[in-house]
Amino acid sequence: MVNFEATLFCGQSFSWQKSEGFYQGVISNHLITLPMDDPFSHIRGNPFLEHYFDLAFPYQTAEEILSSRDPNLKGLIEAHGSIHILNQDPWEITLGFITSQNNTIKRIRTLLDLLRVRYGKEISPTHYALPTADELITAADEDALRALGFGYRAPFLLDAAKKVSLLERVSTQDDAHALETLKEIIGVGPKVAACILLFGFGRKDIFPLDTWTKRIMKQQYPDRDPSFFSPYGGIAQQHLFFAERRKKRAQW
């Protein structure tokens, strides 16, 4: 059973909101509305959404392997249900996770919404696509992005836009080389590169280490490292991250 709350709102996408019984989200330039009581009914039979929600991946197998390896994770998976890794656009993920550094999920959302309204294409009276790399380079400069509130991340977004072709190279590289390629973008270090690989390229074995997951590893797995969860580190990490944030009542 897919846990849509955890899948949509636990830090892998910043494009969804809840309103009046519906999940509403922008996927590239499509506005998608899913009924909260039965999201699956709108996804099944729609190849575009089936791919976005990663229905073809064998989550059950991954969860069984993780559960057999670690009782803690077994408990979390039983409590959460499945957390899927969405197939999102690498460029949009790059924008999102450059913005994420030293920031809160709530404010990442706010900043990306500002970016949409200011530089993106209107796709409905109330929703905008994220700007493409070309749109950003053409219409924005560092001062304008700082004025929107991006702070020191402003030049990073512009550098990423200039180097957007790197993202095509990544798709044919193994994880280690791909991380190195992504770090050629100024402001992209190990953590942001990991998030781009996991969430933008579906690399399920990537385990991003941020302030939360570092703390989790230190406290709960003091003599392990993320390879303990291989080849499903990314999936394990989403469950650990979700559980820890829920425990601390962190805001989305």
Place this chain on the structure above:
DNA sequence: GGCCAGGCCCCAG
């Protein structure tokens, strides 16, 4: 006010 937030760059040692 200080501390933290899905960090990274740069520089010392």
Place this chain on the structure above:
DNA sequence: CTGGGGCATGGC
């Protein structure tokens, strides 16, 4: 290679 200061901004 590792550790620590600085960097924008907002919420608590």
